[in-house]
Structure formats: structure tokens, C-alpha cells
Amino acid sequence: MAIYLCWRHRERVQPGHQRNDVCEKAEALQSLRFARGMKIMSAGTRVLVLEDSMIIAMEAEDILRLVGADTIDIANSLDQARDAIQVEEYDFALLDVNLGEAMSFDFARDLTQANIPFGFVSGYSDTQDFPTDLQDVPLLVKPFDENAMRDFLQKLFPSAAE
Numbered sequence: 001m002a003i004y005l006c007w008r009h010r011e012r013v014q015p016g017h018q019r020n021d022v023c024e025k026a027e028a029l030q031s032l033r034f035a036r037g038m039k040i041m042s043a044g045t046r047v048l049v050l051e052d053s054m055i056i057a058m059e060a061e062d063i064l065r066l067v068g069a070d071t072i073d074i075a076n077s078l079d080q081a082r083d084a085i086q087v088e089e090y091d092f093a094l095l096d097v098n099l100g101e102a103m104s105f106d107f108a109r110d111l112t113q114a115n116i117p118f119g120f121v122s123g124y125s126d127t128q129d130f131p132t133d134l135q136d137v138p139l140l141v142k143p144f145d146e147n148a149m150r151d152f153l154q155k156l157f158p159s160a161a162e
Helices: 019-037 055-065 080-085 104-112 147-154
Strands: 004-006 048-049 071-075 092-096 118-123 139-141
Touching: 048 055, 048 080, 055 071, 055 092, 055 118, 055 147, 071 080, 080 104, 092 104, 104 118, 118 147
Parallel strands: 048 071, 048 092, 092 118, 118 139
Antiparallel strands: none
């Protein structure tokens, strides 16, 4: 049974390896991933993820860290998200379109008023059913991976991709 000995990087120590070896390898990998993500994000990037599925939110958090995000806050309801933007400053937000009993469109407009860039996340790849004023917002289609996230971020921040 492997034991997590490098909690910071969630790495397991394999037989014959020391804790420091695992942490050093994890830190080197994290540095490489961060450097690759720097083309889009800078150090200290803070992201708000509005997602009602904790599993998807945690996956988004992991992928955002891979592409260089520093701090990711997860809100699983509109009330939590509204509270979050009152307390913290965000570089951008990812909004699940369908939150079960509500849609995130009104909150997206709140972010526009607060000058916080955002994009939508949905299991549907078509934005034609979105309100007209939100049809051109970048969309990340579920399920997504690191490459899809990078493509999405390049659409959200086109000047960073140049």
C-alpha cells in the first residue's frame, strides 16, 4: 500500500524511494507544468470555478493548476459564487452553465459588471440556446482535458497566446 508522503504534491512514495526524492520529482514536474502554463497565465493567477458537481470542480482545479493557475476557489452555488466575488479578486472565472435548479447567465452578467473575464463550461457544444448577449463567450465542453483547457484559455485571453 502506497502512502502519501509528499502531501503538497499528492505524490506516493514507491518502494526504494525516499520522501525527498518524491517531493523533488513532484516539484520539478510542477515547475515544468507551470512554465508551460505561463504562456497563458502568470504567477498568482486566481480563478473562480462555479460548478455544482464536486468531482468536475476538482478535476477543473487539477487541470487549471497544470496550466499555471495559482489559486482556485470553488463555488458550487450561485450564492457562494456571488459571495466569493465580494470578498476576493479573480483573474477569471469558469461557469458551469446548468447548475441544476438555475443557470449561470445572470451571474455571468454580474462578472461582466465587475470586469472579471469568464467562460462557460457545459456538456453541450452549442451556444445557440444561450442568451444573445452571451453567445460569443468562450465555451469549454465537458469532459475536458489539459489541452482543451489550454485552447479554451487562448480563446478567453487571445493576446496571451500570441
